Amino acid sequence: MKNFRVQLKKVVDDSYDVQIGRNLIPQLIQDIKNGLTGNIKKFAVITDSTVEKLYATPILVELHRSGFKSDIFVFPAGEKSKVRKTKEEIEDAMLAKGYRRDCCVIAVGGGVVTDLAGFLAGTFGRGIPFINYATTHLAAADASIGGKTAVDTDLATNLIGLIYQPLKVYVDITTWKTLPREQMINGMAETIKHACIADKDFFEYLEKNVDKILDCDEDACEYVSEKNCQVKYQVVMKDEKEKSLREVLNLGHTVGRAIETVSDYKLLHGEAVSIGLVAQAELGCKLGYMTKAEKDRLVALLVKTGLPVRIPDYIDKEALVKKLYTDKKVRNGNLRMVFQKGIGQIMTFGTEVYARETKEAEIKEIIMKL
Numbered sequence: 001m002k003n004f005r006v007q008l009k010k011v012v013d014d015s016y017d018v019q020i021g022r023n024l025i026p027q028l029i030q031d032i033k034n035g036l037t038g039n040i041k042k043f044a045v046i047t048d049s050t051v052e053k054l055y056a057t058p059i060l061v062e063l064h065r066s067g068f069k070s071d072i073f074v075f076p077a078g079e080k081s082k083v084r085k086t087k088e089e090i091e092d093a094m095l096a097k098g099y100r101r102d103c104c105v106i107a108v109g110g111g112v113v114t115d116l117a118g119f120l121a122g123t124f125g126r127g128i129p130f131i132n133y134a135t136t137h138l139a140a141a142d143a144s145i146g147g148k149t150a151v152d153t154d155l156a157t158n159l160i161g162l163i164y165q166p167l168k169v170y171v172d173i174t175t176w177k178t179l180p181r182e183q184m185i186n187g188m189a190e191t192i193k194h195a196c197i198a199d200k201d202f203f204e205y206l207e208k209n210v211d212k213i214l215d216c217d218e219d220a221c222e223y224v225s226e227k228n229c230q231v232k233y234q235v236v237m238k239d240e241k242e243k244s245l246r247e248v249l250n251l252g253h254t255v256g257r258a259i260e261t262v263s264d265y266k267l268l269h270g271e272a273v274s275i276g277l278v279a280q281a282e283l284g285c286k287l288g289y290m291t292k293a294e295k296d297r298l299v300a301l302l303v304k305t306g307l308p309v310r311i312p313d314y315i316d317k318e319a320l321v322k323k324l325y326t327d328k329k330v331r332n333g334n335l336r337m338v339f340q341k342g343i344g345q346i347m348t349f350g351t352e353v354y355a356r357e358t359k360e361a362e363i364k365e366i367i368m369k370l
Contacts, residue, residue, distance in 0.1 A: 014165040014240070018145060020225045022218060024172040025055070028106075028133060029062045036167055037129055042103040043070040044094050046117040048077040051109040054178055055135055059108060071097050075116075079265040082112045082152050084160065087120050094124065101125035104167070110136035110183075111143030111269065115161070118149030122164035132166045135175040137187025137221075138270055141194070141228045144169050146236045146249075156326035157257050163240060171229075173221045182268070184214050185306045189270035191224055192301060193251050193277060194231040200344030202227050203301070210305050244352040247329060251338045251346070252276035255367070258323035262315055267308075274307035275370065282366045283358070284339040284347070294343050311370045321364050329355050335363065 019027065032043075043063055047056035052074050063070040073090045075081045094103075107117030107130060114132045121130035134144040150161025176184065188210070195203035205223075206213075212220040238245050256276025260267055267275075278299055285295040302309050311317065329336040336355040339347040349356050 014147070016166055016168050018169040018171060018229050020140075020171040020173065020222055020229070022172065022174045024133070024170045024174075025059055025062060028059065028131070028170055029066055031168065032063075032068070033066060036131070037104045040102060040104045040129070041068055042099065043068055043106055044099055044103055045070055045072045045106045045108060046075075046090060046113060046120070047072065047108040048075055048081065048110075048113055050077040051113065051135055055133070055172075055175060056108040059106065059133065071099075077112075079112055079152065079157075079260075079269070082116050082150075084151050084153075087116055087151055090116075090120060091124060099124075101128060103128055105130035106133060107131065107144075107166075108133045108135065110134070110139045114139055114144040115149055115158070116151060118147070118164055118166065119151060119161050122149060122162050127164070129167050130164075132169045134169060134171050136179060137176055137184050138190060139187075140171040140225050141187050141190040142232070142249075144171070145229060145232050147240065148242075152261075156261055156323070159326070159328070163242070165240075171225050173216075173218055173225065176221055177216045179216075181214065181306075184216065186268045186270035188213070188305045189252075189273040189277070189302075189307055191228055192298075192305070193249075193273065194228050196277070196298065196340045196343060197248050197251050197346045198231045198234070198344065199227065200342075202231075203297075203343050207297075207301055207304075210301070214305070245354060247354045248338055248346045250329060250355075251340060252280055254324060254327045254329065254335070254337045255279040255320075255363070257327060258320055259311065259315065261326075262320050262323050263312070266314075267312070271308050274302050274305075274309065275311055277302065278309045279363065279366050279370060280337060280339055282370070283337070283362060286366075287339070289339045289347050290342050297343065309370075311367065317367055320367060321360065324360075324363065331357075335360060337363065 045060050060072050075086045105121040107114045132144040134140045147163045147165040150158035252273045256273035260272035281295045281298050284290050335358045337358045338355050341347045
């Protein structure tokens with residue numbers, strides 16, 4: 001018997017820039033001309049039906065004007081489109097138009113678009129480059145940065161995917177002005193989460209300036225985007241593959257993702273995460289991780305923002321408790337939750353351990369009261 005070892009040690013630099021600014025389409029085109037995508041001259045612009053005319057088509061026009069081969073691939077807007085079937089349909093459409101490994105994906109839109117298009121890029125031709133052009137507050141705060149890409153299943157959100165980093169991310173603050181107010185509010189949940197885990201001063205800024213942000217004051221929105229990037233960068237840089245520290249970015253998501261699924265996506269992602277933040281704060285307060293005054297401050301900020309803090313009556317709470325077990329932090333069948341420590345810090349439960357094993361009865365008691 002013979003044994004042959006395949007030695008495949010790699011040193012990979014997946015660093016990329018996040019550019020925050022206004023009216024960034026000319027910058028995107030100029031970067032491509034200057035070699036952002038190397039020798040690639042063919043671009044698949046992936047977007048949804050809401051963003052198509054607003055921003056994706058203008059990008060397509062500019063690509064054509066600059067002599068690049070490009071096509072637009074559109075799917076129906078909404079979380080229900082973030083599934084394997086949509087990914088398959090776009091892949092088949094790209095193949096039919098002659099797209100192979102010599103192309104680049106440009107994802108134009110919110111978190112559903114960047115999640116789905118990034119996953120597609122990571123598997124198409126065994127991996128092609130992609131660029132995120134984020135057009136929503138939620139995408140700027142969370143989905144477009146960090147390399148997490150995924151689709152949803154009937155069981156739960158984001159269980160099928162991979163970590164695959166973009167070439168560059170553009171956060172175009174100007175696009176926020178075309179968002180419905182509910183989408184600005186939706187993005188605030190992830191922003192508040194970042195303040196809760198890492199920056200008390202940022203939390204205080206949000207308390208004082210939430211109205212400016214929701215009204216799309218450009219200076220306030222740029223500041224918020226920069227702070228979101230800073231918080232997420234400090235975590236992702238240390239734990240890209242979510243082996244330990246990156247779990248902290250799931251604050252509020254154990255309950256939040258379960259609520260989102262059980263609601264059949266009637267609740268937006270940020271709305272579900274908001275309720276999840278309250279759940280972890282209620283249990284965290286009971287466990288001594290934060291004071292009642294700190295918990296009340298968090299709830300007050302969520303309410304001031306316009307986010308829900310209670311579970312809607314139409315949600316089956318027993319089904320919700322069962323759905324908690326689809327969370328990615330579950331280990332050996334045991335629930336695990338991330339908790340904030342006061343405001344601006346995160347709890348640790350041992351060396352490199354950022355989630356606490358949580359008994360079903362503990363979180364069920366909180367859920368039944370919310």
